Amino acid sequence: MIRQLWRLTYALSLDEVSMCAPAVYAERKGRAWVLERADESGYEGVACVDDAARLAVLLLRAYKRFGLPWARDWAHGLIEFVKFMQEDDGSFVNFILDWDGKKNYHGPTSYPGGQPWLARGLWALAWHYIVFEDMDSLDRLRRGVELYLSQSHKFMDVNALVAYALLELYDHTHNQDFLGVALSICEEIASHHNHGLLLISEHDVYPHLWGYIQPGVLFKACQHTANAEWLDLANYSLRSYLAPMVRSGFDKTTTIPYEVSSAVLNFQLAYEHTADEEFSTLYTKAKSWFYGDNPAKSPVYDRNLGMVYDGIDNKVVSKNSGAESNIEGAMALFDDLPWHQYKLSEIE
Known part of the structure; x- marks a missing residue:
C-alpha cells in the first residue's frame, strides 16, 4: 500500500514551492493503472487535502517511529501542499482542479471552510509540529482551530478527529489550552x-x-x-x-x-x-x-x-x-x- 501511494503521488511546484500530493483515484484498465479524477459530486479535482493530510500524518508517524529519511521528505512535500491549500482565515480549499494547482473554490466537497477537510488539515499540521516543532504549522493550526470553534458542528465524526488531533498535540506539548478545547469538543460528542x-x-x-x-x-x-x-x-x-x-x-x-x-x-x-x-x-x-x-x-x-x-x-x-x-x-x-x-x- 505504501508502494501504491508512491505510484499515486505527483510532484508539484506551486508558488515557487516544491510539494506533492496523491492523485485521488486509480482504476485498473487491463494490466495498467489509470489515474482518475474525483467526480462523485460533479467534477471536483485531481488531488485533495483530505488525502494529502492523512498521508502526511501516516508518514510523519513512520518517521517519528522509524527515522526513515524517505518518509520525512515525502511528508514535507505533502505538508507544503496542505499549507498551500489553507486560506488566510484558517480554512482549507479541499481540491485542486488540475496539476497546475488551480483551486476548486466552489465544489460541494471542496469549498473553503468545509469541516471534514479543515479537520484533516489541522491533524496534519498538528503532527508536523509534533515531529518537527514547526512554528508555522502551529500558527496555522491555531488559526484553523479558532475558525472551527466559531462554526456550528453537525457531524460528530469530524468533531472527534479535531479532538483527537488536539489530544495528540497535548501529549507532546502539555499545553492546557489544547487539552481544554479537546475536552470541550468531547462534551459535544457525548451529547x-x-x-x-x-x-x-x-x-x-x-x-x-x-x-x-x-x-x-x-x-x-x-x-x-x-x-x-x-x-x-x-x-x-x-x-x-x-x-x-x-x-x-x-x-x-x-x-x-x-x-x-x-x-x-x-x-x-x-x-x-x-x-x-x-x-x-x-x-x-x-x-x-x-x-x-x-x-x-x-x-x-x-x-x-x-x-x-x-x-x-x-x-x-x-x-x-x-x-x-x-x-x-x-x-x-x-x-x-x-x-x-x-x-x-x-x-x-
Missing part, C-alpha cells in the same frame, strides 16, 4: 447519542462506520479527565454496536477500508486506556478483514502488488485502488508493514 449509542449526527438512528471514532476518542480523553459518563458511552458503543460488526467480518453489502480502519483505531484506543483483552482481540480481528477474514474470503490488501483495493461490494473485492483506501489501510496495518524494506525512488 449526541441514542440510548447510549454515540451518533454521527442528531438525525442518526445508527451511525455509519467510516470516520466513526468517537468511542475511541472519548477513551483517549479519559486519560486526562475522570468522566464516567464518557466511559459508559464509549464502552456501550463499542460493545453493543461495533464489536458484533467486527466479529462478523463486516458482513454487510458494502465495506470500504476507511470503515475498517476506523474500527481498528477505536479498539486500539480502547485497549490503551483499559488494557481489556477483549478490546485487543477485537483490534486484531478488525485488522484481519484486510487479510481475507471478510465476506469475500479474499484479501483486500494485496501484498505482492503493494496495494489495498477499494473495498468489498456484494462479496466481491474491488479491482480499483485509490489514495484513501491505501492510506486508511496503512493506518490500520501500521504495525504490520515492513517499513524498513521499502525502497522508493524520487517522485516523478
